[in-house]
Amino acid sequence: MTLRQSQFVPPVPLIVARECGLLDGIGVETSRTMGSPAQLTGLLAGDIDIAITSIDNLYAWASAGADLRLVAQVEATTPLGIYARPAADRLTDLEGVGFGVDAATNGFSLVARYLLGHEGVTVDYIEVGGVKERLDALLGGDVAATLLGPPFDAAARDAGATLLATVAETLPAFPGQGLVVRSELVGSDELAAYLDALGLAVDAGERMTDAEGEELLERAGFGAAAAATWASRPRTLEVDPDGLTLLAEIRSQLGLMPPGIRLEDLHDPAPLRLAVSRHPTR
Secondary structure, eight states, X not given: OOEEEEEXXXXXXXXXXXXXXXXXXXXXXXXXXXXXXXXXXXXHHTSOSXXXXXXXXXXXXXXXXXXXXXXXXXXXXXXXXXXXXXXOOSGGGGTTOEEEESSTTSTTHHHHHHHHHHTTOOOEEEEOOSHHHHHHHHHTTSOSEEEEOTTHHHXXXXXXXXXXXXXXXXXXXXXXXXXXXXXXXXXXXXXHHHHHHHHHHHHHHHHSOHHHHHHHHHHTTOGGGHHHHHHTOOSOSSXXXXXXXXXXXXXXXXXXXXXXXXXXXXXXXXXXXXXXXXXXXX
16 A cells, blocks of 8 residues: 655655655655645545644644544644745734735644734735745735745745744744544554654654754755754654644634544544554664
């Protein structure tokens, strides 16, 4: 069986796993997504098995009837920032502008809503797609501001966009992207083997110097964002419970908590435990 994985950008453990040959004999096919709605469509249709995505998306996806489980976290955090065209110098300058998002009421747009809301700023949220599409919309003038992460944030800075705020400064516990799978894969040998490879890649990354890791990411196309991406790599694939709590708090404060859905209920640690059991001394 080949695991079909949808992602915005390749996570560091996947890049390290490929570099170290840890995926040899494991069938993994990756594709870049145009946005989280496309990921949900693929998961519901059975066209993809795994989504590397904002953990918050699970709220909306479960509400849509998708039977999914969060089994790992592949970033310690996602180093996100609000970028705007040069005319804006502060968040309050964004009042009334078009703000590019992937999905208006889930995913990383929720943290943008939180940051802007704290400044009393109201914007027009415009769904333009994934991070590459948001960068293009910003640089093309279709939106005045958006939320970006590596490596597209570096491209925005190079093009003259202004960084107005970072998530890390306001919400240091904000969790990085998760590895979400269709529930029927839980317990499968294929998923266990893949998680095992990613776990070994995390360990291999810890043995690399920062210079080696950053050089690897530069070769993988991260360019000027290599250092920030390497710094946000996970030291474990275990899901951070504090991050799940923070996401629930953000949704509650925004009045967007769907009834009857808890991230804790959608998190299944069993596949990761099964993967770790393949190497008892690890």
